[in-house]
Amino acid sequence: MSALSPSAQRVQAVLDGFGLGHRVVEHEGSTRTSEEAAASVGCDVAQIAKSLIFRGKDSGRPILVIASGVNRVDEKAVGRLIGEKIERADPEFVRASTGYAIGGVPPVGHAVPPLVLIDADLMALPMLWAAAGTPNAVFRLTPEELSRLTGGRIEAVRKG
Structure with a gap:
């Protein structure tokens, strides 16, 4: 197995700190979109x-919404849940607040700790896959582990 890229290695180091045995895997092809990752x-x-x-x-703080790959996020609902309207983040804000580029943002190890909401739909699934720092790196975890690793609130964030 080849060595991980620097961004994927950073995610692996964060995961190692939790001690649950998660392994980052880098693929030859892109995992940037939910469809490609699946x-x-x-x-x-x-x-x-x-x-x-x-x-x-208003606050300018990063808000991380971890959503199921088939769902669109209801931004108004997220705003109500956190008590503040939200706006889409530009690529520079994403990189500055997470330390990663769009397409590879992991749910853990961000430069600026975000407020985290987890899509309630994810909790009904047996196993999940999340991005791991690059557009072709992922790791596997359970919904319960996702909740524990991120400290996120489980909420209904799906549009429609």
Whole structure:
């Protein structure tokens, strides 16, 4: 097995700190989208835990919404849940607040600790896959582990 890229290695180091045995895997092809990630690891698109960064409109703080790969996030609902309107984050804000580029943002190890909401739909699935620092790196975990590792609140964030 070849060595991980620097960004994926940073995620692996964070995961090692939790001591649960998670392993980052880098694929030849892209795992940037939920569909690509699911095809690469051989799971259902719903099992992809996509990390989406938003920005608090007033506070400017990073908001991490971890959503099922098949769901769109209801931004108004997220705003109500956190008590502040949110806006989409630009690539520079995402990199500055997480330390990673869009397409590889992991749910853990961010430069600025975000407020975290977890899509309630993920909790019904047996196993999840999340991005691990690059557009072709992922790691596997259970919904319960996702909740424990991120300290996120489980909420209904799906649009529709």
